[in-house]
Amino acid sequence: MEENESLNRAMQECGYTQAGLADAVNAHLRSLGHEGTVSDRTVRNWTTGKSRWPHPRQRDALEAVFGRTADEVGFSPPAGRRSPSTDPEQPVRRRNFVTAAAGTAAAVVPLVAPRPTMVGTTDVIRLRRGLDELVSLDQSRGGHGELECLALNGAEQTLDMQRRATSQRIRQRLFAVAADYTGTAAWSALDARQFDRAQVHLEKSLYLAGMAQDPVALFDVWNMYAILARQRQDFPRAVDAAYAAQATTITRRDPMFASLAHARAAIGHSNLGDKQAALRSLGYAQEALGKATPDEPRPSWIAFYGPAELSAMTAIVRDDVGDPVESEAASHKALSQIPEQFRRNRALATAQLALAQLHQRDIEQACSTADKVFDLMTGNPLPGRMRSLLGDFYRDLITLAPDAAVAREWGDRYRLEWSRE
Known part of the structure; x- marks a missing residue:
């Protein structure tokens, strides 16, 4: 056999x-x-x-x-x-897309069946609906290989249909959808810490966004470039990418995007040790967010951003610049506001809270908080970015309290959870 x-x-x-x-x-x-x-x-x-x-x-x-x-x-x-x-x-060319239910891929979302007729607005809407389903899967489970594969399939189908578009306007809208699908694949690779794959997807997404002449798609790409550069510890390039996001035209039309770009720059500055620039960028982000209209139509991928996410990003900045007390306060504020369905985001904010507590030498509380990350992600593998953050926590834990019993107990659970991946 x-x-x-x-x-x-x-x-x-x-x-x-x-x-x-x-x-x-x-x-x-x-x-x-x-x-x-x-x-x-x-x-x-x-x-x-x-x-x-x-x-x-x-x-x-x-x-x-x-x-x-x-x-x-x-x-x-x-x-x-x-x-x-x-x-x-x-x-x-039959493409179907998987969304999440009970922590596993469980619902297939059919997009537009291939047909010899021309492609119009209705087809674009259907393709966007499939993209929204993948965004929901990411928000619940985080980046993983299945999501990346499905997003690339979505981009491929969209480009196949783009060749049968009824007008130049529809062609450009389909380029934008393909850019968003490819960006979703890039984000999934980023969250899984597959940096080389993420780079390839981002380069293609940037090309497609340019062909679409879509400022939102361009913003999304530069936003992810900033994240990729930070994860690679190329902090000057992370700041440059954040500034590129700020320069897109959507930031002048919608302060929600401007706020996110400033917050991304704040993280880059904090990683470079420039406390003044980091706090200044946070102030710009807060000011812009106060001008944003919450119910304005926006793409589904930016639904994660708002007061809760800005608080979570503030916690990262404050911890980086040596203000763990302020970081803890910002983390608590974020967790009081992040919607329950954003499990991955809640788990990341919880891990950041644990780090802030640890940096205040509150060892027992920090370990108890870090345990909640595993509980929040029960039933799903930990995305690579979250595993890395927990790795940072563990390294700091054994540095600050190498002989504490609670540190040894947490280390045992950390290794057990890691082995289940």
């Missing part, structure tokens, strides 16, 4: 576990009114080669989930049989 290497490779590329693929296939079946009966064991039979030709409905669902034919993911019919679904004359 020969393993299905093509399927295993496709699962790895999209970040699927056996359970995750089972959930995605079942979700697609249920979306079409069928019963979802695929189990972990079913998927295991596929990957090991024990089952070489799934049920037709399951094959269709697999093709929808991966955006590839059954042949392309390693399945082949018994001798003497040929399925219409694997006929090369059949269109294979």
Whole structure:
């Protein structure tokens, strides 16, 4: 019995576990009114080669989930049989997108089915709806390989449709959607601390945003460039990227974007040790946010930003410049405002709170707070960015209190949680 290497490779590329693929296939079946009966064991039979030709409905669902034919993911019919679904004359550009439910990929969102007609505004709206679903998945679970793969598939489908646009205006709107999908893939790689992949996606997203002449998409790219540079500890470039975001035209039309750009610059300045510049940028961010209209239509990706997120970013700046008391206060303020559904953001703010408490030498309280990060992310792997922040906490913990019993106990849990990833 020969393993299905093509399927295993496709699962790895999209970040699927056996359970995750089972959930995605079942979700697609249920979306079409069928019963979802695929189990972990079913998927295991596929990957090991024990089952070489799934049920037709399951094959269709697999093709929808991966955006590839059954042949392309390693399945082949018994001798003497040929399925219409694997006929090369059949269109294979069927892309479906997975959203989150109960901490796993569980709902397939069909976008626009390929068709020979021209593409117009309705198609753009449908594509944006699929993008919004991926943003919701990120807000709940954080960046991971499955999300990155789905976002890239969305960009590919959008560019395929862009060639059939009804007008230049629609073409540009589709370029903007493709830029946003590619930016979502970049963000997922960033959150997973896959820096080289994030760089590649950002370069493509910047090109697409330029083709779209879309200032919001350009802002999004420069905002993420600032984050990438900070994670790579290239702090001068992080400040430069924040200034590039400030220079986009959307910041003059909408102070919400201006506020985020100033807050991003504040973090860059604090990392460079420039306390005065950091606090000045925070002041600009607060001032701009006070002028923003909360209910103005904006893209779904910026829904995370507001008073709560500015407080969370203030906590980072204050801790970086040596004000852990102010950092703790800002973290508490952030946690009182961050919506419950933004689990990843709440977990990051909690980790930052633990760091502020630790830097005040409140060892027991800091360890208790850091424990809550694991509780908040129960059921999902910790994104790479969060793992890195907890690693910073652990390094500071063993530096400040190497012999404390509570530090040893927290270290044991840290290693246990890490090993479960």
